[in-house]
Amino acid sequence: MYLDHAATTPISAPALAALTTVLARSGNPSSLHGAGRRARATVEEARETIAVAAGAHPTEVIFTSGGTEADNLAVKGLYWARNAAEPQRRRILVSGIEHAAVQDTVEWLEKHEGAEAVWLPVDATGTVSLAALEKELDDGGAESVALVTCMWANNEVGTIQPIADIVVLAAGHGIPVHSDAVQAFGSVPVDFRASGLAAMSISGHKIGGPVGVGALLLGRDVTLTPVQHGGGQERGVRSGTLDTAGIAAFAAAARDVTDNLAAESARIAALRDALIEGVRAAVPAAVLRGVDPATAPDKRLPGNAHFTFPGCEGDSLLFLLDMAGIESSTGSACTAGVPRPSHVLLAMGLDEDTARGAQRFSLGHTSSPEDVDAFVAALPQAHARAKQAGMAGRASSIRTASTTR
Amino acid sequence: MRVLAAMSGGVDSAVAAARAVEAGHDVVGVHLALSRMPGTLRTGSRGCCTVEDSNDAWRAADKLGIPYYVWDFSERFKEDVVQDFIDEYAAGRTPNPCMRCNERIKFAALLEKAIALGFDAVCTGHYAKVFTDADGNPELHRAADWAKDQSYVLGVLTHEQLRHSMFPLADTPSKAEVRAEAERRGLSVAKKPDSHDICFISDGDTAGWLAEKIPMTPGDIVDETGATVGGHTGANQFTVGQRRGLKLGTPAADGKPRFVLEIRPKENKVVVGPHALLAIDELNGIKVSWAGLPIAEVATGEEFDCHAQVRAHGDPVPARARVTEVMDDGVGRQRLTVTLAEPLRGVAPGQTVVLYQGTRVLGQATIDAARSLARPEF
Numbered sequence: 001m002y003l004d005h006a007a008t009t010p011i012s013a014p015a016l017a018a019l020t021t022v023l024a025r026s027g028n029p030s031s032l033h034g035a036g037r038r039a040r041a042t043v044e045e046a047r048e049t050i051a052v053a054a055g056a057h058p059t060e061v062i063f064t065s066g067g068t069e070a071d072n073l074a075v076k077g078l079y080w081a082r083n084a085a086e087p088q089r090r091r092i093l094v095s096g097i098e099h100a101a102v103q104d105t106v107e108w109l110e111k112h113e114g115a116e117a118v119w120l121p122v123d124a125t126g127t128v129s130l131a132a133l134e135k136e137l138d139d140g141g142a143e144s145v146a147l148v149t150c151m152w153a154n155n156e157v158g159t160i161q162p163i164a165d166i167v168v169l170a171a172g173h174g175i176p177v178h179s180d181a182v183q184a185f186g187s188v189p190v191d192f193r194a195s196g197l198a199a200m201s202i203s204g205h206k207i208g209g210p211v212g213v214g215a216l217l218l219g220r221d222v223t224l225t226p227v228q229h230g231g232g233q234e235r236g237v238r239s240g241t242l243d244t245a246g247i248a249a250f251a252a253a254a255r256d257v258t259d260n261l262a263a264e265s266a267r268i269a270a271l272r273d274a275l276i277e278g279v280r281a282a283v284p285a286a287v288l289r290g291v292d293p294a295t296a297p298d299k300r301l302p303g304n305a306h307f308t309f310p311g312c313e314g315d316s317l318l319f320l321l322d323m324a325g326i327e328s329s330t331g332s333a334c335t336a337g338v339p340r341p342s343h344v345l346l347a348m349g350l351d352e353d354t355a356r357g358a359q360r361f362s363l364g365h366t367s368s369p370e371d372v373d374a375f376v377a378a379l380p381q382a383h384a385r386a387k388q389a390g391m392a393g394r395a396s397s398i399r400t401a402s403t404t405r
Numbered sequence: 406m407r408v409l410a411a412m413s414g415g416v417d418s419a420v421a422a423a424r425a426v427e428a429g430h431d432v433v434g435v436h437l438a439l440s441r442m443p444g445t446l447r448t449g450s451r452g453c454c455t456v457e458d459s460n461d462a463w464r465a466a467d468k469l470g471i472p473y474y475v476w477d478f479s480e481r482f483k484e485d486v487v488q489d490f491i492d493e494y495a496a497g498r499t500p501n502p503c504m505r506c507n508e509r510i511k512f513a514a515l516l517e518k519a520i521a522l523g524f525d526a527v528c529t530g531h532y533a534k535v536f537t538d539a540d541g542n543p544e545l546h547r548a549a550d551w552a553k554d555q556s557y558v559l560g561v562l563t564h565e566q567l568r569h570s571m572f573p574l575a576d577t578p579s580k581a582e583v584r585a586e587a588e589r590r591g592l593s594v595a596k597k598p599d600s601h602d603i604c605f606i607s608d609g610d611t612a613g614w615l616a617e618k619i620p621m622t623p624g625d626i627v628d629e630t631g632a633t634v635g636g637h638t639g640a641n642q643f644t645v646g647q648r649r650g651l652k653l654g655t656p657a658a659d660g661k662p663r664f665v666l667e668i669r670p671k672e673n674k675v676v677v678g679p680h681a682l683l684a685i686d687e688l689n690g691i692k693v694s695w696a697g698l699p700i701a702e703v704a705t706g707e708e709f710d711c712h713a714q715v716r717a718h719g720d721p722v723p724a725r726a727r728v729t730e731v732m733d734d735g736v737g738r739q740r741l742t743v744t745l746a747e748p749l750r751g752v753a754p755g756q757t758v759v760l761y762q763g764t765r766v767l768g769q770a771t772i773d774a775a776r777s778l779a780r781p782e783f
Contacts, residue, residue, distance in 0.1 A: 315474065315475075315476055315477065316518070316521075316522060318474075319433075319474055319522065320522060320523075322472065323433075323472070340477075385521060385522055385523060386522075388521040389517075389518045389521035389522050390518070390521070392476065392477050392478055392480060392481060392514070392518070393480040393481065394481075395481070395484075395485070395514075396481075396509065396513035396514040396516075396517045397517065398512075398513040398516065398517055398563075398565065398566065399563070399565075400508045400509065400513060400561065400562075400563055400566070400694060401508065401561055401563075401692040401693065401694035401769065401770075401771070402489075402505070402508060402509065402692055402771075404692065404694075404738065
């Protein structure tokens with residue numbers, strides 16, 4: 001039972017068909033002969049499809065190797081370009097709950113490029129504080145800000161961020177806003193043009209496309225300093241031979257999800273609500289993190305459920321569920337596979353011990369009521385055992401020489 | 406049995422896990438994350454719990470077709486092993502952190518979690534043997550290959566811990582055999598160098614590492630009679646048996662080199678003396694434990710013959726030992742007195758003395774005092 005669609009979701013049938021068809025053909029889209037022209041036509045068609053799916057103009061679609069590259073390109077590229085034009089613009093206003101692809105990029109800019117990160121606080125639901133943003137823009141001096149970056153929806157707790165309000169606040173000062181929409185795109189309606197964003201990152205494999213392809217949507221009037229240099233593909237902003245097959249499959253997946261978005265997100269949200277209800281019934285002590293969809297259904301990703309289980313180590317739960325055939329996630333980033341308390345949960349005000357008991361269950365296009373039922377049936381035993389195993393920080397009760405004197 | 410294989414990323418634990426799988430157990434591999442900063446790569450034979458080690462363990466688990474996880478014990482490790490190491494040195498003692506890790510992490514924190522999660526045993530790549538008698542009582546013995554034998558660092562395990570321990574490398578004739586087996590099984594770690602030194606001191610400079618953590622106060626160096634013969638910049642940087650770096654102003658009466666005999670942290674003094682006085686005849690032990698059921702003499706308080714070993718790869722010497730019970734805060738505590746038939750050199754408080762009868766590990770104690778009968782008290 002796969003409950004980790006937020007990590008990656010199985011490739012959809014149209015995407016797989018496009019991938020295998022195009023992969024069998026040769027041709028570099030930059031070549032000028034027949035094979036090249038055919039590859040180029042495939043890429044441009046895909047570009048148009050992605051543009052329609054994301055509410056952008058085809059020129060605004062810059063293909064990348066995925067969400068992480070798109071985030072790097074947007075944050076570094078915007079920072080460098082803005083800073084080159086106006087050297088006093090060194091501040092980056094960034095939410096405190098970003099994915100590592102943004103968080104780490106901002107920290108790198110701080111360390112190596114003289115940037116100053118301003119981490120915007122979030123409330124208990126994981127929603128970024130507009131008041132804090134406003135204060136930074138008004139009191140902190142908007143003329144020292146290079147860019148604002150805030151994810152569209154959080155990857156751990158699924159909270160949808162007030163992107164429109166952020167853009168309005170920043171636009172008042174002429175500051176470009178980037179949003180990592182990797183989790184949101186294909187899951188909730190996302191319209192790049194209507195959002196007023198300067199740049200927006202999306203990824204293929206989160207929507208049923210293949211891994212290794214994504215895009216940065218970049219306003220046509222936005223100047224960006226490239227990160228990667230070479231043949232000058234993609235408006236000169238992202239050099240490198242284009243992955244024609246991956247791009248075609250990405251577009252097929254994008255068309256598929258956006259065509260069915262309303263019905264599919266309603267179906268998945270209903271499954272998610274059943275899952276939440278099931279967890280609450282099985283483990284009354286479990287606490288739903290993020291926005292309660294019962295009160296604000298449009299403020300949470302339809303496929304996301306996230307709980308903390310008091311007194312349980314997230315990795316114990318993950319292990320026990322995995323052994324029972326249920327694939328979930330602790331939700332937070334790993335270094336060498338080591339689960340650390342999530343920075344998102346800490347930003348939401350949780351203490352470390354509570355944060356360590358986190359488990360994310362995310363649903364997607366292959367999810368069925370049977371998945372939810374099997375999970376809810378397996379949870380009580382897994383939870384009881386995990387609770388017995390306790391927290392890793394706790395001293396062992398096994399008595400040995402040094403526990404005596 | 407459901408077996409949790411602790412996999413360090415080295416060849417021994419990988420082969421141990423492979424043998425557990427082959428024996429028909431239901432095995433899950435776990436790598437213990439012991440450092441809060443795992444983002445380092447291995448340099449030669451040093452270091453542990455690096456990204457590389459974790460990946461090596463992962464690849465080995467893949468080859469064996471067993472599930473693999475990384476569990477975070479960094480907080481416990483820091484408290485129970487690293488901090489203990491610092492505290493012991495600060496108190497003028499010489500601890501063995503690997504032993505401590507076996508005692509409190511691998512066969513306590515990890516074992517307890519494993520049992521709670523439904524496992525029956527923890528399996529490691531240690532070279533030692535557990536026999537279980539007809540009543541299910543475990544006995545710990547030396548490995549077949551005495552050169553690789555690691556029963557010393559497991560001597561601190563108790564009856565309860567040994568009941569849930571599995572050491573599949575027990576009967577392996579040599580390390581070369583283990584490497585050859587790893588090669589045969591297609592494990593990429595077959596040629597990986599052995600780990601040496603203390604895993605949490607990545608550059609191997611223990612003195613330098615400790616100097617950053619323990620405040621050093623200048624004090625006196627005195628000779629075996631208590632007469633001041635020099636000064637030091639901090640007593641805790643010395644180890645018993647050390648000769649170099651003493652920089653003594655007053656030469657010895659006989660003109661022969663002097664060695665560190667003792668560190669007295671309370672007085673901030675380092676005691677030096679002639680080589681002959683390094684020979685230890687009697688040890689007193691605290692924090693006593695028995696590796697399985699204690700032998701009869703433990704309860705009767707009678708003296709018994711045994712062999713005593715004071716370091717991981719030191720030779721055991723014949724000895725006689727006796728257990729007494731002392732009252733401490735109203736609680737009876739065991740104390741161990743070991744009289745060595747042949748003197749041992751370089752014995753420092755804080756080290757562990759492990760007692761053997763033949764190949765069997767009886768138990769261990771932390772050395773509290775080490776006496777040379779030739780040395781007068783002052």
